Amino acid sequence: MSRGVKTMRIGIIGTGWFSKVHAGILSGMEGVQVKAICGTSAEKAQQMASRYGASGYGQLSDMLDGERLDAVYICVPPLAHGEVERQLLQRKIPFLVEKPLGIGTEVPLDILSGIQSSSLITSVGYHFRYMETSLRLKEALARQSAGMAVGQWMGSMPQVAWWRKQAGSGGQFIEQTTHLVDLLRYCAGEVEEVQALYGQRMQRREDLGVEVADVGTVSLRLRSGFIANISNTCLLPTGVSRVGLTFYTEEGMLDWSPERLRMSETGQTTEWPNGSDPYALESAAFIHAVRTGDASRILSDYADAFRTHLVTCAALESAAAGRPILISE
Ligand SMILES: NC(=O)c1ccc[n+]([C@@H]2O[C@H](COP(=O)([O-])OP(=O)(O)OC[C@H]3O[C@@H](n4cnc5c(N)ncnc54)[C@H](O)[C@@H]3O)[C@@H](O)[C@H]2O)c1
Structure with missing residues (x-):
């Protein structure tokens, strides 16, 4: 120094x-x-x-x-x-x-x-925002005509006791899948409306003291008209997971995961590994x-992160109310 x-x-x-x-x-x-x-x-x-x-x-x-x-x-x-x-x-x-x-x-x-x-x-x-592949994704989307995105956070139940309680974590979409909602906002813009379906399908819920939904799918409409769906589950066995967000554009597919970005265009696929520590x-x-x-x-400062948090909380509200929720500007 x-x-x-x-x-x-x-x-x-x-x-x-x-x-x-x-x-x-x-x-x-x-x-x-x-x-x-x-x-x-x-x-x-x-x-x-x-x-x-x-x-x-x-x-x-x-x-x-x-x-x-x-x-x-x-x-x-x-x-x-x-x-x-x-x-x-x-x-x-x-x-x-x-x-x-x-x-x-x-x-x-x-x-x-x-x-x-x-x-x-x-x-x-x-931290996804600090990955070089996220910046590359954001820049590619600025050049391409994007139609929609589909993402997923499919994994197992974290072991900490607070995570499985609704009043402890807020549930998987608020606690974990929030990273993908934030990446969507970072790369594609603000969310205007969400509609969610949550469910409880895990067989050993009571034994494990699980309160939160263990499956869920959330459809999102952005202010630009762009639409997305992000689904999640925490009922998979330990060590089995899939996390990522894929954008579909008139130019091809931009398939992002925490490990890499893969861009598929007609006749050509290019892949960039994520080399940096976000x-x-x-x-x-x-x-x-x-x-x-x-x-x-x-x-991502507090004000920006708050907008991501509004979206994930609106999803919880939508799942409970059984109707779409509009997010104020
Ligand atoms: N950005 C990421 O990639 C990432 C990864 C892991 C965790 N996290 C976040 O970090 C936060 C902490 O996660 P963690 O995995 O370290 O959890 P943890 O359970 O391992 O640790 C939480 C710590 O918080 C403290 N604490 C304060 N008040 C508490 C309370 N009322 N009940 C229990 N503990 C209390 C305790 O010291 C406890 O050790 C979570 O919000 C989690 O989402 C972020």
């Missing part, structure tokens, strides 16, 4: 899987120090903190009183949003928050209004923004 450049002191909230992914990336970045970890207990937080030479806290207010942090990463389950963001807003501490923003729209809407009135720097963990790029963009005030490299 060149002399005179201030080290960024980062706090992390959450001691689960993804807080460790972010901590690993941050601790490998030049000019960045993981200073503090906050968990549901001081013991768990100290255990994780010891790996990074950081301090552990069981209460967020203690961490924020005890440290002078430049930014905080929020890696908590969807049910745990609200108070955490409010405390950071009050202290004007920029944050990167993992998706989804919550289990419904009420809490995120309140946080959004606080962010807008304070101009706080935020970033949301829609999580590292996401953190680099956020840390750059906190260091310099230039947020232009952040590809």
Whole structure:
């Protein structure tokens, strides 16, 4: 690190899987120090903190009183949003928050209004946006005449207990498939209307304590008239999955998956692997923004992510009400 450049002191909230992914990336970045970890207990937080030479806290207010942090990463389950963001807003501490923003729209809407009135720097963990194949897809779609897209997030039930509870995760479309809805918005534009069918087909639902829908299909109409369908299931056995989004255009097919982009035109198929680490790029963009005030490299801030969240929550509402839901501008 060149002399005179201030080290960024980062706090992390959450001691689960993804807080460790972010901590690993941050601790490998030049000019960045993981200073503090906050968990549901001081013991768990100290255990994780010891790996990074950081301090552990069981209460967020203690961490924020005890440290002078430049930014905080929020890696908590969807049910745990609200108070955490409010405390950071009050202290004007920029944050990167993992998706989804919550289990419904009420809490995120309140946080959004606080962010807008304070101009706080935020970033949301829609990491697909940072993949080079997503940029290539977005650029190709700008040149081509697209008709529709069909996508899917077909996988198994994550093991964490909160995920299978409706009031814990909001369900698969809000918690997981949100990444594909966000990619659709990023590449093809705003969603105007959604219509969803959800179902519960898994045989061992009761044994496993599953409340959320385990199959679902959501049709979406964009403001441009472009239509899409994104389906999901979490009833597959572990290790069997298919995740992706395919665009159908007058020029051919653009088939995107987290691993690669495949473009099929008449007589020719071209494939680009995704070579970059989107999580590292996401953190680099956020840390750059906190260091310099230039947020232009952040590809998903809270206000943008809120629009994705509105779509996934509208899908849940549509499935419950049995009718299409219009999304306000
Ligand atoms: N962008 C991505 O690719 C990606 C990947 C994985 C997870 N995530 C997101 O990160 C968030 C955290 O996921 P995870 O896999 O780390 O979950 P996890 O269950 O492994 O960890 C969650 C942590 O949150 C903390 N926590 C705070 N309040 C809590 C509460 N009321 N109940 C339970 N834990 C509480 C605990 O420290 C816990 O360890 C989720 O929103 C998830 O969607 C994003």
